[in-house]
Amino acid sequence: MTQARAPRADAVRNRKKILVAAGEQITAHGPDVGMDEIAAAAGVAVGTLYRHFPTKTDLVAAVVAEYVARVADDAEAAFARVADGTGRALDELTAFLGRVVEQSATDRAVKAAAHALGTQPANHADEDRAGRAVAALIRAGQADGDVHPDVTVNDIYLLFSTAPTDQPPTARARWLTLVTPGLTAQARQAES
Template sequence: MRADALRNRAKILAAAEEVFVESGADASTEEVARRAGVAIGTVFRHFPTKNDLLAAMMKELAARLARDAETLAAEGDPETAFFTFFTQAVEQAAGRKTVVELLGVDIEVGSQAQLLRAAIGTLLVNAQEVGAVRDDVRLDEVMALFTAAAHGALHAGWSRDLRARTLSIVFAGLRPF
């Protein structure tokens, strides 16, 4: 792929995130093209289907989150890592939209999502090893709570304060008694 094509691909993905975040997955591909400053044909050359565009966007997001998780896991103590990641991701979701709207949709996110799941899995296990999270909590529930919280932070327009209060309840539920 040529340099300019790569640049366009990136511009389109960025625009897609912007647009879909603002208006949900129903936003038009045309709008994405406009925002990216390319013609509509260019979008479809890179992503033959609107769905492909959404999927590519999700992959990027998942990859980004996975990287964040890995970084946190590598850095500090497990307890902080786990709860920080959870909090950060929800904070980010509060400013975005589709991001979360899609984190569970039928779109094929594929391997990238596995990576994210694995990364969160690591955070969880580490946290459990130091006794920061109950042992009977499984990754499935954590992912579920994660998605739900992110989704909520967005749709209900939770205020920063409400986000904190809601998460603190979830965190209390995850901690040993």
């Protein structure tokens, strides 16, 4: 037992490998990748995969949860920059939106898989974390007079969920351009 290699460490490492592989495979080959393929990509046998995730649904849920966690981290970092005066709220908000859209890596394919399998959002903690950070960002932007007063966290989520993640970068950039005015105060005032 004292001989260096911790037993849990392997399990943890396996879990990570599986999660990563699952994300990659689903992204690359669509939501219908087989469990065998994911296992192979992770370098483990199916049995091992099932030890960590009793169901395909569970696996996908975990992948989605990971993604949510990353998004939450990103949102919090963005707000931190606003809080300490490094960044301006509206800019951070759109940049954040942009970054999320850029991450084709774990994208709509994953969400489609989640949807197809009826996954329930598992990790409320991370979701809340993300939600709070975004809300703070929005409030800051509104305080600046940059973000339209009626914008809510749900609006950002709505845009997330409709981002063209599976399209080429130019399309994604253009989408951002088209969508940003809807968030700004002036633009919406401009329409009468």
